[in-house]
Amino acid sequence: MDSLFTDQDFKKIAFLKEQVKNNSFPNQLLIINNDSDKLNQFANLLARFLVCQNNLELNCSCNNCQRINNNTFYDLKVCGDYLSAIKKEEIQEIIASFQYSALEANGKKIYLIRGAELMTPEAANSLLKFLEEPSETTYAILLTKNKNKVLDTIKSRCLNLLLNNVIVNQVIEDFKKEFVINFFSSLENNKENIFILIRELFGYSNLDNQEILFLIGNVIKNSAWQEYNIGSQKLITTLETKKNKLIEICFAMGNLLTDNLNKELVLEKAMIDFYNEVV
Numbered sequence: 435m436d437s438l439f440t441d442q443d444f445k446k447i448a449f450l451k452e453q454v455k456n457n458s459f460p461n462q463l464l465i466i467n468n469d470s471d472k473l474n475q476f477a478n479l480l481a482r483f484l485v486c487q488n489n490l491e492l493n494c495s496c497n498n499c500q501r502i503n504n505n506t507f508y509d510l511k512v513c514g515d516y517l518s519a520i521k522k523e524e525i526q527e528i529i530a531s532f533q534y535s536a537l538e539a540n541g542k543k544i545y546l547i548r549g550a551e552l553m554t555p556e557a558a559n560s561l562l563k564f565l566e567e568p569s570e571t572t573y574a575i576l577l578t579k580n581k582n583k584v585l586d587t588i589k590s591r592c593l594n595l596l597l598n599n600v601i602v603n604q605v606i607e608d609f610k611k612e613f614v615i616n617f618f619s620s621l622e623n624n625k626e627n628i629f630i631l632i633r634e635l636f637g638y639s640n641l642d643n644q645e646i647l648f649l650i651g652n653v654i655k656n657s658a659w660q661e662y663n664i665g666s667q668k669l670i671t672t673l674e675t676k677k678n679k680l681i682e683i684c685f686a687m688g689n690l691l692t693d694n695l696n697k698e699l700v701l702e703k704a705m706i707d708f709y710n711e712v713v
């Protein structure tokens with residue numbers, strides 16, 4: 435069942451798995467890809483991670499994982515088929531069923547919306563009201579083949595996750611790491627240089643740019659100083675002190691790159707915010 439996933443998808447899967455383990459899994463996710471089978475497989479895996487009774491393995495066959503696979507897990511609700519419009523009544527039915535306590539022992543309630551772009555305006559508005567009152571035990575996983583047709587207000591309530599279909603070539607992967615090393619080296623030696631450095635990114639896709647911002651965020655989050663040749667104690671102290679704020683900038687700006695916003699402007703804003711924090 436894993437054949438549709440690329441190496442990059444597996445990285446995202448590993449990242450989300452960690453978040454489940456740390457109890458920091460996002461409650462509201464929008465997953466974007468043009469292949470509905472891939473979206474379904476990805477969502478199925480995330481739902482299983484949330485309720486798995488074992489070790490969150492990809493091929494786990496614990497009771498909960500099996501019931502997610504068979505669609506017999508009581509607290510998993512699914513609507514939509516990527517083809518027909520999703521009506522207000524369908525959304526209201528999910529919301530109504532979630533007014534009660536979870537039926538399953540682990541207390542988590544999950545709903546999948548397949549084809550979030552196909553919600554009628556009334557359905558989208560019902561969902562939006564529900565998303566605006568998030569509950570810690572409720573998980574929304576919205577799936578879309580066309581993010582441009584998803585209401586902006588819904589997109590902005592969710593963590594946006596773009597899956598790509600192409601096996602990324604090693605040259606781009608190497609470029610990303612080298613860029614991040616140069617980025618931190620600029621912060622160490624000549625901070626203004628980051629504004630020149632980002633121009634190297636303009637020729638790459640939004641997805642590549644998003645991954646670079648996430649990578650910078652993760653270097654700081656994981657204190658991966660050595661791996662990225664960051665030697666200056668002064669810089670490390672600054673990064674540690676501003677850790678939360680800097681990670682937030684990287685992830686918030688990275689998320690914006692899945693929208694139709696001007697890539698150059700988003701990257702420049704990210705650099706300005708970053709610069710202002712570290713000077």
Ligand SMILES: [Zn+2]
Nearest residue numbers: 486494496499
């Ligand atoms: Zn399991």
